[in-house]
Amino acid sequence: RVLGARMRHSKFDGANGARPRKLLQQILKLASLLEEGTSEEIEAAHKQFLKDLALYEFGMSKIQVVADTSLREVQAYKSLQADLQSEMEKTSAEIEKLKERVAHERIVRKNKEEYTVLAKTVEHLPSRKQTEKDKTELQDQLLRLEEQTSAQHQKMELRKKQMLLLLHLAEEMKANLDDDDDQLEQMALSGTSPLPLPPVSPGDVEMGEAEA
Structure with missing residues (x-):
């Protein structure tokens, strides 16, 4: 009964060959001794089997510990991977925001530079009063030129x-x-003399000069 309980506890199934061959051989030997062996041989075989079974269970417990540890590590890795993925997504979102901010800052800086250039250009331009004065002078000059041309x-x-x-x-x-x-x-x-010229009065001379 003790042997059966230990075998069930260790989930021993020698039929599928998943357990060490040594334990299977000891079981077969113990079964043979139960039929033909002495009580001393049966007791010795039983103790040896229990010893080997305890070693096997200890090894299996170590394997179970390693398996549990590996499982916890896998779960921790998955959790870490999820955290990293979340951090990466958060970082990507922050990078996109920074890109938009940089683009906006570039536009603002460009507008400031253009405004500075325009301000310097305006400083070199004449005032509105001077412009109106120059305009009036040009109009006067054009008027005089038109009069002279006419x-x-x-x-x-x-x-x-x-x-x-x-x-x-x-x-x-x-x-x-x-x-x-x-x-x-x-x-x-015909032999005739020319007609005398009519006398010229001073008025005719003045009239001719006036017409000329």
Whole structure:
């Protein structure tokens, strides 16, 4: 009964060969001695079997301790892995936030630099009062130029008319001279004397000079 209880406690199943062969051989020897051996041999075999069984149970307990320790280590590793995964996700989220913050800071810094450049440019520009003054002066200059241009145009038109008048007078004088030459030539051929020229009054001279 004691042997059966110990075997059940140690979960011994020699049939599947999972236990040490030495214990199986001792069981077979003990069974043989129970049929043919003396009580001393049976007692000695029984003690040896119990001793080997105790050693086996001790070894199995050590294996169980190692297995339990390994299981706890695996569980601890899984827990640590979960913690690391959580920390990695948290770190990744913080990195993304830092990236967004860095991008925002870059935009802010760029805007500040552009504002500084614009401020320096504005400092070198004239004031609004000076700009209005310059604008008024330019408008006055444009107005004077327009007036001068108009006066020059009128003057050119007048000179053009005077030139046309002079050309017309020159053509008339040439035509009159040609007529006089023809009359003189005819009179010379006919033997008649030329007609006396009409007297020229001072008023006619002044009128001619005025027309010229």
